[in-house]
Amino acid sequence: MDTGLADFLQACRARLRPQDVGLVPGDRRRVPGLRREELAQLAGVSTSYYVRLEQGQSRNASPEVIDALARALRLDQAERQHLHDLARAGQRARRARGHPVERVSEGTVELLRALGDTPALALGRASDVLAWNPVGHALLAGHLDFTAPQRPAERPNMARQVFLDAHTRELYANWTDKALAVVANLRLMTGRYPGDATLTGLIGELSTRSPEFARFWAGNRVAACNGAVYRLRHPLVGALTVLQQTLIPVGEWSQTLAVSTPRDEASGSALALLAHEVSSR
Known part of the structure; x- marks a missing residue:
């Protein structure tokens, strides 16, 4: 199972505090960042679908969904591009492969x-x-x-x-x-x-x-x-x-x-x- 997208989503969600997105932290939070259901709501996707993404069980996230998640996670340009790269990589079989020897022009x-x-x-x-x-x-x-x-x-x-x-x-x-x-x-x-x-x-x-x-x-x-x-x-x-x-x-x-x-x-x-x-x- 390719966990690149899942791991990155989880790490970004853990870094985002509730108050960063206008939510009240509350007294009984057991996670350092946003809950999964909170992020799903911000991105406009179902909680069950987001959970599948974060668990590496879904590889069909569209560019529009990835953009919505990037906005909800407050990602910068480099992070947003990385999220898209990971989503595309997860939609095709991956195996370690080499490239021709790099040479300067x-x-x-x-x-x-x-x-x-x-x-x-x-x-x-x-x-x-x-x-x-x-x-x-x-x-x-x-x-x-x-x-x-x-x-x-x-x-x-x-x-x-x-x-x-x-x-x-x-x-x-x-x-x-x-x-x-x-x-x-x-x-x-x-x-x-x-x-x-x-x-x-x-x-x-x-x-x-x-x-x-x-x-x-x-x-x-x-x-x-x-x-x-x-x-x-x-x-x-x-x-x-x-x-x-x-x-x-x-x-x-x-x-x-x-x-x-x-x-x-x-x-x-x-x-x-x-x-x-x-x-x-």
């Missing part, structure tokens, strides 16, 4: 080159590093082989780095924020690419090897990594603060470009120093 390679001293990485659907420019490598993973992304079997994976690599953990001063963002984006990808063997394997590995990942994953949070500010403790240039933004290269919907820009003058100077160090090697 020549246009993305040229873009990385054109960004010059602005750190940038091209990432695949499961956060594998497909390519990076020299400063992007030096900023986020200078301890790794620069040529590794060129060999698919040896590509670094940024989600794995965040949870399992001591250097990356030390690099992010606000590591928990970065870790939560990684998990929320991976959750989004599992809905977009249901049954993807690479994603399934990565999530299984991280759940086994990192108790923190397993705990964060159980939270069922969903968010796209569009942009966030992180404080870094770089071993070569010291403390700096960057805005990490995620862009989608033209025509490459399963790939993203992660770009880091300085948030203040001191951080800009630190990045300039790092670029100088890279160019002088």
Whole structure:
């Protein structure tokens, strides 16, 4: 039984308080969030039908019903899209499947080159590093082989780095924020690419090897990594603060470009120093 939709509905319902939707909490509630019948009423569906959805016993939810549930649950755009992805996935047989080896287009390679001293990485659907420019490598993973992304079997994976690599953990001063963002984006990808063997394997590995990942994953949070500010403790240039933004290269919907820009003058100077160090090697 596929429980992706059921688990997500239950998690979202548990996070929504009665007072958030204009209901009186009452004194004898035994659940942390809305009751099933309350959510069903808000969405305009029968309680029995909603119960079947949340128990994974129904796979025929229409887009209109999913939209109604998303409104009742007060979901944002990323969460709403994830709910639709899970509903579509549940309506067809799912099995773990692989995809062709991901490769960056020549246009993305040229873009990385054109960004010059602005750190940038091209990432695949499961956060594998497909390519990076020299400063992007030096900023986020200078301890790794620069040529590794060129060999698919040896590509670094940024989600794995965040949870399992001591250097990356030390690099992010606000590591928990970065870790939560990684998990929320991976959750989004599992809905977009249901049954993807690479994603399934990565999530299984991280759940086994990192108790923190397993705990964060159980939270069922969903968010796209569009942009966030992180404080870094770089071993070569010291403390700096960057805005990490995620862009989608033209025509490459399963790939993203992660770009880091300085948030203040001191951080800009630190990045300039790092670029100088890279160019002088």
